[in-house]
């Protein structure tokens with residue numbers, strides 16, 4: 001199959017989903033593809049592959065930890081995706097904790113009841129799907145001793161579905177922390193949920209849909225204070241927000257960090273997991289994918305061309321990162337201001353409403369009746385908050401709600417139609433957080449978590465800019481978007 005010919009005709013604004021590969025990354029991958037690359041081989045080619053992996057490890061650790069002395073306490077595992085990295089850290093931690101509990105019980109039956117790793121768990125209040133046999137044995141003492149995970153309800157599906165599977169099979173219990181209206185997780189609430197048997201806290205650095213950045217330094221401090229491993233899914237910040245050699249995270253560092261390369265112009269199908277040695281050794285973490293490679297923690301011959309290409313992409317994306325991020329921030333603000341300007345000057349039937357005001361119905365009569373555009377996440381024009389300290393520089397999640405008159409006639413807006421029309425009229429690629437059929441299983445869990453109404457969900461699209469987007473792209477977007485919504489073209 002041949003790909004689409006004129007990629008440059010498109011205005012690509014879906015960079016949180018994936019990015020196109022950097023040309024230097026493609027070139028170096030091509031070069032390495034000309035060699036037989038098995039790092040386990042003792043041949044000259046094997047040695048070369050091994051060295052490339054080892055240099056890539058060093059580069060990544062430098063990138064995250066800079067010159068901090070803690071760098072020596074970490075190592076890198078390459079995986080097939082961030083999804084795999086997320087599942088690996090969660091499943092192997094739960095497996096280890098369950099193993100430790102069993103070993104402890106076996107060795108020291110009397111102390112078991114009082115141990116810091118036991119937990120009284122009332123089966124009736126929890127999952128009915130729990131593994132029956134497991135439960136029967138444990139229920140003999142009316143106690144189930146299983147590990148507890150703290151995560152949030154806005155994590156990527158790889159985390160949520162992994163946690164749900166562990167809950168359903170009775171291997172773990174999970175607390176899902178809800179975000180505030182901006183989509184951020186309060187670290188004090190995390191602390192309130194810590195239990196004696198909490199074995200892992202997993203909270204994402206920034207959310208891929210709403211763009212809000214969590215205070216992972218504070219969460220890390222809390223985890224450290226309670227001696228609980230902390231994992232962060234840094235997919236949306238790694239490469240994009242971290243400053244090369246300066247890091248943006250501070251000690252105490254998380255015990256585990258997941259990322260992947262295709263979000264910053266590297267190859268798809270390559271993820272990474274940065275692990276703290278004490279965490280791995282203390283828990284005796286075991287492989288999920290077995291084999292001898294990568295310290296026995298992740299089997300499978302390493303994809304050396306992708307690794308070298310991925311690290312090249314990381315080097316390239318890091319160049320002038322601050323300037324590139326500043327440019328994207330400006331474009332986001334420009335988009336917001338242009339929409340505001342067009343609406344105020346040309347279209348008095350549309351109002352821009354703050355999400356919190358919509359939720360609390362703090363609107364004038366006119367605003368209530370008008371069609372509405374709502375920017376979700378951290379407010380653009382909240383003077384008290386610097387939006388981009390709390391939000392990704394490239395992400396805008398916005399919703400369109402038709403006027404009361406249109407809604408009361410039984411019509412609803414459809415973000416899928418809007419997305420398709422943007423592509424049809426102007427070759428603009430954006431994504432939708434949630435399908436316009438809000439009852440679908442695919443409806444955005446992030447919008448649900450911030451308690452967005454069905455009308456908000458039906459109108460939401462996500463714009464995620466990349467380094468190559470221009471002011472002209474934003475102008476074309478604003479013009480096309482306003483045309484579609486003003487003509488009510490995307491109504492069901």
Ligand SMILES: Cc1ncc(COP(=O)(O)O)c(C=O)c1O
Pocket residue numbers: 016017080081082083084156158204206207208233235236259260270271
């Ligand atoms: C926050 C977050 N975590 C994990 C993933 C999964 O990454 P991958 O595509 O490498 O599995 C994504 C991808 O969209 C993401 O945005």
